[in-house]
Every structure is written in C-alpha cells, then in structure tokens.
Amino acid sequence: MSKNESLQTWEDSEFPILCETCLGxxxxxxxxxxxxxxxxxxxxKPFTVFRWLPGRGMRYKKTEICxxxxxxxxxxxxxxxxxxxGLPVQVRDTALGIEDEAPRDAINRRxxxxxxxxxxxxxxxxxxxxxxxxxxxxxxxxxxxxPYYERNKPHICSFFVKGTCTRxxxxxxxxxxxxxxxxxxxxxxxxxxxxxxxx
Numbered sequence: 431m432s433k434n435e436s437l438q439t440w441e442d443s444e445f446p447i448l449c450e451t452c453l454g455x456x457x458x459x460x461x462x463x464x465x466x467x468x469x470x471x472x473x474x475k476p477f478t479v480f481r482w483l484p485g486r487g488m489r490y491k492k493t494e495i496c497x498x499x500x501x502x503x504x505x506x507x508x509x510x511x512x513x514x515x516g517l518p519v520q521v522r523d524t525a526l527g528i529e530d531e532a533p534r535d536a537i538n539r540r541x542x543x544x545x546x547x548x549x550x551x552x553x554x555x556x557x558x559x560x561x562x563x564x565x566x567x568x569x570x571x572x573x574x575x576x577p578y579y580e581r582n583k584p585h586i587c588s589f590f591v592k593g594t595c596t597r598x599x600x601x602x603x604x605x606x607x608x609x610x611x612x613x614x615x616x617x618x619x620x621x622x623x624x625x626x627x628x629x
Contacts, residue, residue, distance in 0.1 A: 440466055441477040441496045449506040450577040452491055454484025470496035471619045488582040510622045516574035520625035526565040
C-alpha cells in the first residue's frame with residue numbers, strides 16, 4: 431500500500447458520534463478538534479480526536495475510538511456503550527443473539543474493518559432488534575431511560591484517599607472515598623468494544 435493510499439484510509443471528521451451522557455447537559459459545548467490526533471484503540475488507525483467539557487464541575491472527555499469502529503457496532507466513540515439503549519455491547523449482543531466476528535489480531539483487523547465499511551454502506555447492520563422481537567423487548571426493559579451525568583464527574587483524588595491532598599477546595603478531583611468495586615476498575619476498551627469479559 432502506498433503512502434497516499436494509507437493516508438486516504440485515515441479518518442477526518444467534523445463531529446463525533448456521541449451519546450447524550452458523554453455530550454453533557456449543556457447545549458453550548460465548546461469542542462477542540464485535533465486531526466489525526468491519536469490512533470483508534472480498536473483498529474489502530476489515526477483519527478480525528480475531539481475533546482470537550484460536558485458541563486460545570488465535570489471532567490474533560492475525549493473520543494477514544496474512530497468513527498468507522500463506532501459505526502460498525504453502533505456505539506459512542508467515548509464510552510463505547512450502545513447508542514440506542516445505553517448498554518454495554520456484550521449485553522446488547524447477547525440479548526439480540528449477535529455473534530462478534532471481528533478479528534483480534536492486527537493483520538486481519540484493518541482488512542475486516544474496510545470490508546465491513548463497504549458492506550454497511552450498502553446495507554447497515556441492525557442493532558435495534560427488529561429481527562429478534564424477544565431480544566428487543568429484553569433490551570427495552572434494561573435500557574437506560576435518560577442520560578446518566580454522574581459518569582462525567584471527575585475522578586477521585588488519590589491524594590485525598592491517602593490523606594495527603596493539600597489543594598483543599600481548589601482540587602479538580604473529587605474528595606470522597608472510593609467504593610469497594612474492584613470489578614469495574616479493570617475495564618478495557620478493546621474488551622468492551624468486542625463484548626468480551628466486560629464487567
């Protein structure tokens with residue numbers, strides 16, 4: 431593949447694919463855009479990175495995966511949750527009976543992604559559950575009813591947990607003790623995207 435051909439497969443977009451929660455409750459969000467700022471955490475292809483502050487007292491958020499990977503699975507580019515139901519990919523795919531056929535190794539991943547993009551342009555994949563009415567009803571019962579802005583809060587201050595934070599009210603992190611939930615601390619973006627071992 432020549433240099434020009436590889437540059438053509440890089441992603442340059444004008445606006446990210448986001449869920450309501452990640453976008454935030456403020457309708458006037460200011461975003462920064464960095465063309466080819468990072469490589470996608472799933473397919474390793476350079477893409478346009480967006481960064482924004484969802485609201486007052488929240489932490490900055492940024493896109494983690496490229497738009498082509500987000501479109502393939504119908505997920506948010508930041509939290510990697512389903513756009514329609516707000517559920518993890520593993521839960522959605524299990525309810526709808528969808529098998530993940532995407533290769534995990536780097537050699538086949540790009541070829542698979544490009545072929546899926548071409549086939550999705552012709553006929554987009556159905557993640558709504560129209561083909562599986564029982565799975566659709568299950569997803570409706572589990573779906574999040576509205577945005578969950580608690581996810582946008584700043585991380586917990588590690589110095590406060592140790593008892594050594596000297597910033598006080600100036601600290602941009604939360605001053606509270608973490609809950610004993612070790613399962614969620616071990617999340618991995620690639621596992622969440624493919625729907626494997628997602629706590």
